[in-house]
Amino acid sequence: MTSATVTGKPDEPVxxxxxxxxxxxxxxxxxxxxxxxxxxAILYTLSITVFFFVGGAAATLIRLNLVTPSxxxxxxxxxxxxxxxxxxxxxFFLIPSIPNTMGNFLIPLMIGxxxxxxxxxxxxxxxxxxxxxxxxxxxxxxxxxDTGWTFYTPFSSLYSNGYVVLALxxxxxxxxxxxxxxxxFIVTTHRMRAPGMTWYRLPVFVWSxxxxxxxxxxxxxxxxxxxxxxxxxxxxxVGIFDPALGGDPLLFQHLFWFYSHPAVYIxxxxxxxxxxxxxxxxxxxxxxxxxFVVWSSIAISVxxxxxxxxxxxxxxxxxxxxxxxxxxxxxxxxxxxxKVFNWTATLHKGWISFDAPMLYALGFIGLFxxxxxxxLFVANLAFDVHxxxxxxxxxxxxxxxVGGMVSAYFGGLHYWWPKVTGRLYPEWWARIAxxxxxxxxxxxxxxxxxxxxxxxxxxxxxxxxxxQAWNILSSAGASVLAAGYALPFFYLGWxxxxxxxxxxxxxxxxxxxxxxxxxxxxxxxxxxxTVTRPPYQYRPEPEPQDV
Amino acid sequence: MGSLQLLPPTASAHxxxxxxxxxxLLGTSAFILLLVFGLMILFCVRYRxxxxxxRGNRLGRTxxxxxxxxxxxxxxxxxxxxxxxxxxxxxxSPPKDATDIYxxxxxxxxxxxxxxxxxxxxxxxxxxxxxxxxxxxxxxxxHDFAIxxxxxxxxALPGRYETxxxxxxxxxxxxxxxxxxxxxxxxxxxxxxxxMQPSDFQRWLDSQDPGPSLAQEGEALFRSYGCSGCHGxxxxxxxxxxxxxxxxxxxxxxxxxxxxxDRYIRDSILMPKAEIAAGYPPVMPSFAxxxxxxxxxxxxxxxxxxxxxxxxxxQAGSVERPAQ
Ligand code: HEM
Ligand SMILES: [Cu+2]
Ligand SMILES: [Cu+2]
Numbered sequence: 001m002t003s004a005t006v007t008g009k010p011d012e013p014v015x016x017x018x019x020x021x022x023x024x025x026x027x028x029x030x031x032x033x034x035x036x037x038x039x040x041a042i043l044y045t046l047s048i049t050v051f052f053f054v055g056g057a058a059a060t061l062i063r064l065n066l067v068t069p070s071x072x073x074x075x076x077x078x079x080x081x082x083x084x085x086x087x088x089x090x091x092f093f094l095i096p097s098i099p100n101t102m103g104n105f106l107i108p109l110m111i112g113x114x115x116x117x118x119x120x121x122x123x124x125x126x127x128x129x130x131x132x133x134x135x136x137x138x139x140x141x142x143x144x145x146d147t148g149w150t151f152y153t154p155f156s157s158l159y160s161n162g163y164v165v166l167a168l169x170x171x172x173x174x175x176x177x178x179x180x181x182x183x184x185f186i187v188t189t190h191r192m193r194a195p196g197m198t199w200y201r202l203p204v205f206v207w208s209x210x211x212x213x214x215x216x217x218x219x220x221x222x223x224x225x226x227x228x229x230x231x232x233x234x235x236x237x238v239g240i241f242d243p244a245l246g247g248d249p250l251l252f253q254h255l256f257w258f259y260s261h262p263a264v265y266i267x268x269x270x271x272x273x274x275x276x277x278x279x280x281x282x283x284x285x286x287x288x289x290x291x292f293v294v295w296s297s298i299a300i301s302v303x304x305x306x307x308x309x310x311x312x313x314x315x316x317x318x319x320x321x322x323x324x325x326x327x328x329x330x331x332x333x334x335x336x337x338x339k340v341f342n343w344t345a346t347l348h349k350g351w352i353s354f355d356a357p358m359l360y361a362l363g364f365i366g367l368f369x370x371x372x373x374x375x376l377f378v379a380n381l382a383f384d385v386h387x388x389x390x391x392x393x394x395x396x397x398x399x400x401x402v403g404g405m406v407s408a409y410f411g412g413l414h415y416w417w418p419k420v421t422g423r424l425y426p427e428w429w430a431r432i433a434x435x436x437x438x439x440x441x442x443x444x445x446x447x448x449x450x451x452x453x454x455x456x457x458x459x460x461x462x463x464x465x466x467x468q469a470w471n472i473l474s475s476a477g478a479s480v481l482a483a484g485y486a487l488p489f490f491y492l493g494w495x496x497x498x499x500x501x502x503x504x505x506x507x508x509x510x511x512x513x514x515x516x517x518x519x520x521x522x523x524x525x526x527x528x529x530t531v532t533r534p535p536y537q538y539r540p541e542p543e544p545q546d547v
Numbered sequence: 548m549g550s551l552q553l554l555p556p557t558a559s560a561h562x563x564x565x566x567x568x569x570x571x572l573l574g575t576s577a578f579i580l581l582l583v584f585g586l587m588i589l590f591c592v593r594y595r596x597x598x599x600x601x602r603g604n605r606l607g608r609t610x611x612x613x614x615x616x617x618x619x620x621x622x623x624x625x626x627x628x629x630x631x632x633x634x635x636x637x638x639x640s641p642p643k644d645a646t647d648i649y650x651x652x653x654x655x656x657x658x659x660x661x662x663x664x665x666x667x668x669x670x671x672x673x674x675x676x677x678x679x680x681x682x683x684x685x686x687x688x689x690h691d692f693a694i695x696x697x698x699x700x701x702x703a704l705p706g707r708y709e710t711x712x713x714x715x716x717x718x719x720x721x722x723x724x725x726x727x728x729x730x731x732x733x734x735x736x737x738x739x740x741x742x743m744q745p746s747d748f749q750r751w752l753d754s755q756d757p758g759p760s761l762a763q764e765g766e767a768l769f770r771s772y773g774c775s776g777c778h779g780x781x782x783x784x785x786x787x788x789x790x791x792x793x794x795x796x797x798x799x800x801x802x803x804x805x806x807x808x809d810r811y812i813r814d815s816i817l818m819p820k821a822e823i824a825a826g827y828p829p830v831m832p833s834f835a836x837x838x839x840x841x842x843x844x845x846x847x848x849x850x851x852x853x854x855x856x857x858x859x860x861x862q863a864g865s866v867e868r869p870a871q
Contacts, residue, residue, distance in 0.1 A: 075731050148728050155688040159730060243706025249689060292613045315702045316709050319639050323632055330624045337620045344583055347590035349602040369583055373576040380627060382634030386565055386698040389726040454555045455695025457726045460734035469551050
């Protein structure tokens with residue numbers, strides 16, 4: 001479907017000579033001091049890719065260790081590996097993944113603005129991220145941390161002998177980077193929409209990032225406070241969480257999950273946004289129930305603040321607290337379900353094609369549905385009492401965060417790659433990678449549901465021999481998955497130099513970002529766009545867009 | 548390397564109930580999953596770009612459809628919620644006749660003390676068919692006492708008592724794990740739960756060198772820590788007698804009434820100022836930091852034994868608690 005609008009041959013000079021990659025210089029300095037949201041998005045993409053590989057390397061070693069019941073590494077090394085994996089993947093990859101790369105690049109383009117509201121703040125946010133990342137890597141290199149990404153007290157505050165305070169500082173700093181990004185997105189969405197871009201004409205991608213930003217701004221400060229309290233107890237022996245000093249160990253868990261449950265929605269809402277762009281485009285149909293999709297995101301970001309204690313059903317909360325938090329968790333599953341139904345209904349009577357972004361999107365829907373449904377299992381009181389802290393929970397959240405969000409990230413990467421780079425990637429390789437990721441993922445994580453129900457606990461470097469068969473399957477799947485994730489690195493890199501020219505709108509997509517050239521000029525639009533129609537006005541046949 | 552096992556052993560009444568709940572959750576999810584995947588695949592095939600199938604008459608007013616499926620999912624979800632909630636209430640309501648066994652977690656072992664004074668580490672012997680209530684605490688960080696064959700687990704927190712109860716239904720050896728990450732040897736902090744016929748269990752109890760019972764040891768500690776100086780009735784301080792205390796409601800100075808359970812006794816020793824028994828001067832010193840978890844359990848067991856008269860050689864007088 002793409003050939004109609006593709007122009008030029010691979011080795012022809014750049015079509016749009018005036019674009020953000022060349023305008024303003026190509027020196028390192030021009031990049032490091034840039035205030036262009038698109039360049040900052042590229043800086044973010046490069047840096048989170050580094051962390052994705054760091055976190056991925058740890059995951060590979062974890063799966064390697066679990067091939068044998070007795071483990072391969074010493075427990076101290078293993079404990080450092082899963083802590084490193086969790087901290088890096090959550091705070092240095094997943095939370096910034098879609099918002100700071102695609103959100104940064106696309107929000108101004110999608111709403112018809114020249115840049116984000118605060119370009120300098122945007123750059124500062126990237127420097128905070130890099131600084132925090134270096135601090136985290138430093139902590140890992142000098143000896144690591146063994147608390148798990150959850151930093152439970154009093155283990156983290158008084159018993160662990162890793163570099164806990166350094167890790168806390170790194171997470172604190174990266175938290176500020178999220179807050180700044182969130183603030184920037186909120187103000188931009190409110191203040192910088194082009195004429196005619198009413199709220200209900202915003203693409204769902206913008207809505208989702210908006211909802212995400214609200215959570216970032218409201219929840220992250222609670223994390224900051226909590227981390228500082230842990231550091232205070234660890235360094236100054238102020239009794240806050242350890243009962244031996246007069247503290248309360250559950251207080252930490254309440255504070256931590258008050259941030260971290262909303263944070264899991266930071267890690268999925270932007271994915272919803274990406275899928276809501278891709279599915280209508282490749283089904284050539286408007287998104288089904290636009291307003292429902294939008295308001296379910298908002299509902300999620302609000303209700304998300306009231307379910308935190310579902311992580312604590314066996315931690316020693318009262319019976320009544322358990323009953324209430326479980327009920328609210330069932331309530332929040334409803335808006336998630338709505339979205340799945342809407343994407344599916346969008347396919348109905350469409351003209352569906354299966355380019356790589358669509359394969360990732362369909363994979364997302366499948367894996368997210370499984371992750372969401374198992375959310376109902378773990379939100380179920382009696383059921384959770386059996387599976388909490390087992391691999392069942394590990395599988396649940398990987399289905400959503402990796403199966404869902406990382407698939408959405410790759411889907412978005414492929415979908416907007418032509419816009420960002422001006423080049424097309426090799427379609428066949430991209431489809432192969434999408435399939436490898438889908439099958440590798442299921443092989444890796446499905447066995448973990450069964451392991452969890454059997455009673456295999458999380459964070460175990462060694463385990464009873466009867467669990468080995470499922471663990472071997474899971475590790476085998478992980479190698480397939482690793483290959484799937486490595487592939488795009490090569491063919492996307494290749495396409496940067498040899499890929500076909502994309503033209504401004506290779507997918508014949510609606511949306512303002514497709515109306516400017518690829519790659520876009522620094523100021524995004526040559527003429528201020530005016531919006532006259534709702535989003536997703538797709539028609540069966542690809543047509544040139546009316547600018 | 549073991550085969551591809553699907554279900555853990557089922558060794559308690561609750562475990563069997565839980566498997567039914569699991570089946571219901573699976574059934575509901577399978578239904579939704581088949582519906583969504585089925586429709587997705589159907590649409591993808593039928594409405595692929597090149598197919599010539601008729602596409603007129605699309606779904607019009609979307610909100611009706613939306614409201615319909617939102618309500619339907621929510622109702623299905625609620626049913627599951629109530630089922631899970633009912634079982635949860637159940638596992639939080641131990642029967643009155645359950646035997647109490649004390650469990651102390653510490654990096655990286657479980658110390659278990661039977662009421663008769665038998666002690667074991669990382670292994671818990673229990674009789675089949677009799678309810679058992681575990682009273683859990685920790686000496687250092689948070690641990691979690693998990694028995695997959697019974698489908699239950701509970702965190703053991705420092706500075707608190709949590710409880711967990713079960714009635715084993717099948718004789719056998721079952722795995723015991725620590726399920727809350729607690730440091731280097733977390734993965735090795737476990738062992739087994741041995742469910743025995745009551746007669747075998749009795750034989751096992753007898754074969755153990757029981758030493759003094761928990762309550763007897765507690766009685767000795769009650770003297771050595773100087774509790775008896777005030778609570779023994781002979782001293783100059785007016786302090787409540789502890790006979791008959793356990794399990795009864797206690798009116799407090801601030802007007803509230805609390806039940807004297809394990810937690811109350813423990814807190815009375817560590818934080819006496821928090822809940823002052825009505826009618827007494829708040830002179831009891833705090834023993835926080837002076838009495839370890841082991842000794843606390845023994846003191847609690849002793850004070851408990853004063854309620855039902857199982858204490859060996861109690862010096863318990865016949866002084867009535869003052870009328871309140
Ligand atoms: C459909 C709605 C969802 C429900 C009802 C739900 C419910 C739950 C519950 C009850 C737990 C605690 C399980 C336990 O620790 O025993 C949990 C864990 C978790 N969930 Fe979900 N969840 C949902 C969606 C999500 C989403 C969208 C994400 C992330 C993108 C997510 C990520 C996580 C994570 C990371 C954990 C484990 C945290 C840890 O202990 O390390 N969940 N979920
Ligand atoms: Cu949660
Ligand atoms: Cu442990």
